[in-house]
Amino acid sequence: MFKAKRRTVVTVAAVAAVLLAGALTVTLTQGSGQASGVTYIGGNKSQLMYAEGHRPVAPDFNATSLTGSPIRLSSYRGKVVVLNFWGSWCAPCRGEAPTLAVLSEQYRSKGVSFLGDDVGDTTANALAFTHSVGISYPSVNDAGYAIVQDFSRVAPVSDTPTTVVIDRTGHVAGLVIGTVSYQTMNTMLHDVAASR
Amino acid sequence: MTEVRTPKKRGAAEGEDNVSFGITETEPDATGSGAATGPSAGWLRWGWRQLTSMRTALVLLFLLALGSVPGSVLPQQGSDPGAVQQYFASHPQLAPWLNHLGLFNVFAAPWFAAIYLLLFTSLVGCVVPRTFRLAGSARTPPPRAPRNLERLPHSASFSSGLAPAAAVDAAATVLGGQRFRLRRPASGDPAHWVSAEKGYLREAGNLLFHLALLGVLVSVAIGGLFGYKADKLLVEGQGFSDTLPALDEFHPGRLVSGSDLAPFSLTLNRFSASYLTSGESRGQPSNFDAYVSYAASPGASQRTDHIRINDPLSVDSVKVYLIGHGYAPVFKVTDAHGKVAYDEATPFIPANTGTFLSDGVVKAPDASLGFMGVFVPTAVSVGGELQSVFPAADFPAVSLIGYSGNLGMNSGVPQSVYQLNTTGLAKIAGSPHLMLPGQTWKLPGGRTITFTGVRQWVSLAVTYDPGQVPALVCGILALAGLLLSFLVRRRRVFVRAVPSPAGTGSVVTVGGLARTDASGGFEDEFASLAAELASESRESRERKPEPNNQSEPGA
Numbered sequence: 001m002f003k004a005k006r007r008t009v010v011t012v013a014a015v016a017a018v019l020l021a022g023a024l025t026v027t028l029t030q031g032s033g034q035a036s037g038v039t040y041i042g043g044n045k046s047q048l049m050y051a052e053g054h055r056p057v058a059p060d061f062n063a064t065s066l067t068g069s070p071i072r073l074s075s076y077r078g079k080v081v082v083l084n085f086w087g088s089w090c091a092p093c094r095g096e097a098p099t100l101a102v103l104s105e106q107y108r109s110k111g112v113s114f115l116g117d118d119v120g121d122t123t124a125n126a127l128a129f130t131h132s133v134g135i136s137y138p139s140v141n142d143a144g145y146a147i148v149q150d151f152s153r154v155a156p157v158s159d160t161p162t163t164v165v166i167d168r169t170g171h172v173a174g175l176v177i178g179t180v181s182y183q184t185m186n187t188m189l190h191d192v193a194a195s196r
Numbered sequence: 197m198t199e200v201r202t203p204k205k206r207g208a209a210e211g212e213d214n215v216s217f218g219i220t221e222t223e224p225d226a227t228g229s230g231a232a233t234g235p236s237a238g239w240l241r242w243g244w245r246q247l248t249s250m251r252t253a254l255v256l257l258f259l260l261a262l263g264s265v266p267g268s269v270l271p272q273q274g275s276d277p278g279a280v281q282q283y284f285a286s287h288p289q290l291a292p293w294l295n296h297l298g299l300f301n302v303f304a305a306p307w308f309a310a311i312y313l314l315l316f317t318s319l320v321g322c323v324v325p326r327t328f329r330l331a332g333s334a335r336t337p338p339p340r341a342p343r344n345l346e347r348l349p350h351s352a353s354f355s356s357g358l359a360p361a362a363a364v365d366a367a368a369t370v371l372g373g374q375r376f377r378l379r380r381p382a383s384g385d386p387a388h389w390v391s392a393e394k395g396y397l398r399e400a401g402n403l404l405f406h407l408a409l410l411g412v413l414v415s416v417a418i419g420g421l422f423g424y425k426a427d428k429l430l431v432e433g434q435g436f437s438d439t440l441p442a443l444d445e446f447h448p449g450r451l452v453s454g455s456d457l458a459p460f461s462l463t464l465n466r467f468s469a470s471y472l473t474s475g476e477s478r479g480q481p482s483n484f485d486a487y488v489s490y491a492a493s494p495g496a497s498q499r500t501d502h503i504r505i506n507d508p509l510s511v512d513s514v515k516v517y518l519i520g521h522g523y524a525p526v527f528k529v530t531d532a533h534g535k536v537a538y539d540e541a542t543p544f545i546p547a548n549t550g551t552f553l554s555d556g557v558v559k560a561p562d563a564s565l566g567f568m569g570v571f572v573p574t575a576v577s578v579g580g581e582l583q584s585v586f587p588a589a590d591f592p593a594v595s596l597i598g599y600s601g602n603l604g605m606n607s608g609v610p611q612s613v614y615q616l617n618t619t620g621l622a623k624i625a626g627s628p629h630l631m632l633p634g635q636t637w638k639l640p641g642g643r644t645i646t647f648t649g650v651r652q653w654v655s656l657a658v659t660y661d662p663g664q665v666p667a668l669v670c671g672i673l674a675l676a677g678l679l680l681s682f683l684v685r686r687r688r689v690f691v692r693a694v695p696s697p698a699g700t701g702s703v704v705t706v707g708g709l710a711r712t713d714a715s716g717g718f719e720d721e722f723a724s725l726a727a728e729l730a731s732e733s734r735e736s737r738e739r740k741p742e743p744n745n746q747s748e749p750g751a
Contacts, residue, residue, distance in 0.1 A: 085441065094561070095608020119441065124539035128531075128562040133606075149437035149459060150494060158440040158454045179608055 046177040047184055048156075049191070055171035058083075058164070059150035063140035066123050066130070071115070071140050074170065080112040080193050081166040082185075085148055085157065086139075087121045088129040093161040096179045097133045100163075103185055104137050110193045111168070117142045119160060167192050247314070248321035256315040263311055267302035270294065319413060323406050330403040338379045338393035341690035345707030348690070350719060352726035353705040356733040360388040360693035360702040363733055367691040367704070368392075370732045374725075376689065388702075389692040401680025408677055411670030419663025424448040424457070426658040431524045431541045432651045435463030437494075438514070438658060458512040458660065462490040465500075467521060467652040471587050479550060479587055486518050486654045503656075513660065520655035522546050522554055525571050525594050528646045529560040537563035541651045544571045545614060551584035557616040558596075561605040563643055566616045567596045570628075573650075582630065592650045594631050598624035598639060686711045687718055689725060704733060 037054025041047040050056070058081075060074045073081070084100055086093035104114035116139030118126045123141060130139065142148060151157045151164060155172050163180050165188050167173040173192045176184060246252060271279030280300050284291040298305030345351050356363040368378055368390045376392035427445040428436055436442040438461065440454040466487040472480045486503040492512045503509045509516040522544060529538035537560045544556030551572070558567040572584035575593035582595050599621035605611060629637050631647040638644055687710040693702045706726045710718035 088562075089559075089613060091605045091611050092608050094606045097606075120436075122540045124528075124536045125562075128535070128537040128560075131535075132562045144435035144461060144463065145437040145439055145442035146461060146494065148441050149439040149461065152439045152441070152457075153455050153459065156454060160441045162441065 041174075041184055041187065047174075049174035049188065050172060052195075055167065055173055056154035058166045058170050058172050059147075059154065060170075061140070061147045061150065063142065063147065065138045065140055066118060066126050067138070069138070071138060073115075073166075076113055076115075076166075077170055078111075078168050080107075080110075080168055080173075080189065082107075082112060082114045082189070083117055083151075083164045083166060084114065085117045085119055085142075085151075085160055085162045085164075087119050087160055088125040089121060090160050092179045094129065094133070096161060097129075097135060099180060099182050099185070101133065101135050101137075103182065103189065107189055107193060110189075112189055112193050113137070115140070117147050119143065119145050119148055165189065165192055167195070244321065247318050248325075249318075250322065253315065253318045253322060256311060256318055259311050260315055263308050264302065266299045270299050270302075272303075273301045316413065316417075320410065323410050327403060327406045327410075330399055330406065334396050334399035334403065338377060338391040338688055340379070340381075341389035341391045341692055342707065345690055345692055345705040348707035348709050350708035350710075350722040351706065352723075352730075353703060354726075354730040354733070355696055355701060356693070356704050356730075357701040358693075358733055360695055363693040363702045363704050364388045364390050364691055366733050367693075367706075367729050370725075370729055371689060371691075387692070388694070389690065392689045392691075393686070394689075395684050395686035398681050398684040398686045401677045401682075401684060404677030405674050405681060406677075408670045408674035412667055412674065415663035415667035415670055417663070418666065419449070419661045421449050421451045422456075423661040423663065424452045424659070427519075428656045428658060429543055429653055430462075430464045430656060431543060431653040432464055432467055433541070435461060437461040443658070458514040459493045460490055460511045460514065461494070462488050462509075462511075462516065462656075464488055464654060467654050469521060469588070469652070481587070484518060484521060486521075486656075513662070515659050517657040517659065518654055519657045522653050522655075523552065523571055523573060523589060523592070524651045524653045525556075525569070525592070526648045526651060527558050527567075528648050529558070529563050529565055530644045531563040532642045534642070537565075541653075543653045544569065548584070550587065552587040553584040557614060558645075559603055559605065559613070559616065560645075561603045564601055564603070565639065565643060565645070566599045566601075566603050566618070566621060567645065568599075568616055568618075569594050569596045571650075589650050589652075592633060594647055595628045596631065596637070596645070597627040598629065598637070598645070600624055600640065685718060687721070689722070691729065704729070 037051040039049050039051070041049060058073065060072070062070065062072045065071050073083075082100070082103070084093075086097070088094070100114060104112075107114075114137035116130075116135070116137065118139045119142050121143060126139065126141075129135075140147070148157055151172075155164065155175055156177065157164065157175065159177050161179065162175060162177050163185070164175045165173045174188050176188075271283050273280055283300075284295075294300060298307065302308055342348065346353070356366075358366060364380075368380070371390065371392040372378055374394070376394045377396065379391040379393075381387055381389060425447045426438075426443040428443055430436060438457045438459065440446060440457070464486060468483070468485050468487075469481060470483045472478055472482050484505050487500070488503060488509065489498050489500045490509065490511055491498050501509050503516060503518045505518055508518070523546075524541040524543045526541045527538065528536060531537040538558070542556055542558050544554035546552050546554045551574075554571045556569050556571065558565075558569060560566070570582060571594050572582055572592065573589040574584050574586035574591050576583050576585050582593065599616065599618055601621040603621070604617065611617070624639060626637075631637060633647055633649050636644050636646040687708065690707045690709075691704060692707075693704045696702050706729055708718065708722035708725070
């Protein structure tokens with residue numbers, strides 16, 4: 001009687017351990033899964049769009065632009081906002097800036113506003129760059145990455161540069177981690193700007 | 197005395213739990229009922245027994261240690277991908293083979309995972325059943341008293357004026373008063389005896405040790421899955437928020453993603469390093485203090501603290517350690533139109549940690565200028581060469597080599613901020629140029645660079661290890677359990693009384709057995725206990741002249 005019980009205990013422990021090991025193996029090999037409502041553009045995990053109804057709310061901010069004027073994200077409600085996290089020290093950001101400048105001109109009439117978020121930078125360096133490249137849209141000063149931190153809690157803003165597209169209702173519609181290409185941004189903006 | 201082992205085998209061994217040799221107990225059972233379960237179950241059980249044996253665990257532990265060797269000898273993808281590329285370039289034949297074996301990413305290799313999962317299974321499979329057995333053993337009552345108490349390692353006998361039942365009752369009272377666990381004969385048994393056992397705390401300690409060992413395993417797993425480590429370099433006056441893009445390096449646990457980071461922010465207000473200014477160890481650091489202000493989350497109140505070496509800041513279960521420091525000379529560069537193209541404190545990396553002679557680069561792509569520089573905190577000229585004689589910034593100076601041209605930063609290809617690729621750049625005449633704070637170097641094309649001052653930077657390590665505290669607690673508990681199981685003796689005392697041959701009264705025999713007497717001392721304990729039993733027996737008689745009728749209702 002007692003021995004039979006002991007054997008049950010051993011068996012239960014064995015099964016539990018095997019299950020535990022199996023669960024561990026699965027988690028270790030699989031990594032984190034894919035969220036629902038997310039599509040990757042061109043099978044590239046760094047370019048993603050959220051389906052309507054799955055879009056996280058873009059955290060509002062109230063910041064100061066590089067030239068000293070106040071900028072509040074929620075005041076852009078009703079417009080599509082392209083928020084580009086960049087720094088003048090970051091070569092990929094400098095590389096993609098002309099593309100963003102072209103897109104901002106192209107989509108100006110379609111209710112799309114471009115906004116920069118200058119991180120880890122000094123105002124002097126940032127302005128020297130925007131002047132030399134001819135960026136006309138404003139950038140907010142985010143030297144301490146506070147706005148990046150807020151966004152990283154709702155969407156995978158994990159590198160500099162990252163570009164976030166915010167729809168007219170203030171929800172994150174998609175984002176590109178790393179350098180943007182004209183084609184990807186054009187597709188994304190075409191989509192998001194079309195819906196009211 | 198103690199070599200008399202025979203009695204153990206007979207009476208006392210009846211309840212003797214061969215805890216650590218459980219196999220002997222399950223063996224007969226396996227042949228009995230195991231026949232119906234078929235040979236595959238037998239093989240499974242055999243395999244399981246092999247896996248959970250101590251020897252296998254030790255072999256696996258050894259393999260784990262052996263397996264981590266290539267992880268520290270060969271460059272690893274996770275920590276230094278550049279070095280892996282270099283290795284591929286310098287060993288084109290060998291590197292692909294090593295790569296096939298996963299030796300460039302050892303800690304993520306399947307064979308490495310196999311070793312530690314097997315080890316984990318082995319430990320769990322060994323510890324869990326043992327825990328149950330220990331729990332069972334802590335509950336078992338003492339065994340029946342053996343017939344011949346004289347054959348136990350310790351024994352004594354005395355004659356008592358009490359009848360056998362009363363004598364045993366008196367002994368039971370004494371033993372019970374000393375918090376022995378008692379066992380009396382079943383009703384209907386004509387014999388008069390009492391078995392007593394003490395020291396169950398030993399089993400409790402053993403149990404605690406095994407459970408705590410499991411706890412340590414789980415804690416380490418939690419730390420590995422949910423913890424992270426990150427590095428951040430911060431110049432005085434700068435701040436950062438704990439988020440992926442802001443961190444210089446990030447080593448996450450298996451189940452950590454960017455949104456799991458603690459949402460704190462931190463600003464370095466001031467850093468001060470003091471050095472010994474005299475004596476033999478002149479120049480040795482005496483104190484480092486990083487004065488910071490921080491907020492545990494966005495919108496939370498700002499607080500201040502100062503971080504020292506080995507005295508980290510704790511914020512929202514994350515620890516921020518001070519792990520390095522250096523100088524960041526501040527430069528201002530103007531372009532051909534006199535407009536500011538660069539104005540920033542630029543971290544230079546110490547090349548000599550004794551004198552803090554440091555190297556760095558300044559990149560002002562919007563003025564088409566790049567500089568390689570050497571910073572010295574306390575400058576002297578040794579034969580025309582710039583040297584530093586003291587780590588504090590007492591007489592700072594920089595020496596710059598200037599380059600003019602397109603730095604290639606607008607091409608989009610990532611560059612290190614600590615390196616300047618000079619191909620395609622023209623060296624500026626007059627380089628290297630020595631500058632003191634406040635001095636300006638006039639460059640070709642109306643451009644200028646001014647060395648405006650010096651700030652300091654610190655290197656911070658942000659670590660989150662949710663398994664750290666549980667592992668420490670479990671470690672302490674394991675130690676406490678081990679001590680209990682070593683220090684507490686489990687000992688048994690038996691008392692038997694038979695009618696005295698003389699007629700009235702009885703002969704009382706006391707036997708003692710310490711099951712583990714590593715620390716010794718049971719002999720003395722037994723002797724004093726036996727004496728107490730004898731004297732109690734005598735006193736009871738004096739108090740109660742005719743106890744015979746009253747004290748044996750159950751006998």
